[in-house]
Amino acid sequence: MKIKARQAAIPFALTTALLFCGVSLAADNAALHDHDHGDASFELQLDNGQKWAIDPPLRKAMNDINGAMRSSLEAIHQDRLSDEDYAALANQVNDGVAYMVANCELPPDADAQLHMVIAQLMAGSQKMTGDSDASARDGAVQVLGALDAYAQYFDHADFVPAAH
Template sequence: MYPNPRAVILALILGATSLSFAGVSLAGETAHQHGAAEHELQLNAGEKWATDAPLRKAMGALNGAMQASLPAIHDHQLDDAQYEQLAVRINDEVAYMVKHCKLEPEADAQLHLIIAELLAGADSMAGKTPDQARRNGAVKVLGALQSYAEYFADSSFETIQH
């Protein structure tokens, strides 16, 4: 039996995030005693984090997919199958990011926080979190996209207005 590719990707992301945070946290605690602040999104010395072409491509595709679905989400017209299709799209784009994106370690650690929100939202949209409505997963994904716009330098990314 082969492992679920999504589970492998999630394990890699979470493992890399943990390792990234361990290094950042140790360095940060020694120099600045930041502690828990290391696990929150933050700017790069007041500036947005650099991006690369694969990241911009994947986030642009996610943004476009959510933008196209937003009217149906707002009107409670997106059915379960459509939420599931959107969740698959999110997982596919995240997998593309993980495979192709090459950021500096600090930027990568920040991106993993956004990826975690995207995946959590996709799980809810796919009906994998029974205590959460699928629509709430879409809201979580929209929040992750907003965070990307706030913390990453991507002039081609247009924030969704809703």
């Protein structure tokens, strides 16, 4: 029951944050990777050909999310995670997103790009909890795709997304 209350609050908070920032998602599956990451369709852009600068809270949050996904990667690939395990993983993603939203202080253009990654993290997290028609595994794959995109567009020098 505690999990369900938390899950309901996160999408509302994310929706409010995205509306406040005026972020729109564009349909371009090529922006992520060569293989399917669920419905992860958005178009990130570099900062005049360079990766976007990050701050320490963003570094911490993305390292935490990436670490959680790495620790479950083999079980995800082998389709061995239980619903409870996926829900716990989703909560770790939600906690990381909540921390970054509360603490990151990026310039507006970088923040707008980050919100596209956050939207994909949250959509994947929601799928992992069973709150959509997609499978929990599809949600995990979507989170992994968001981590790939983050690595490609943000200047987090030592960040290596979970290999999948």
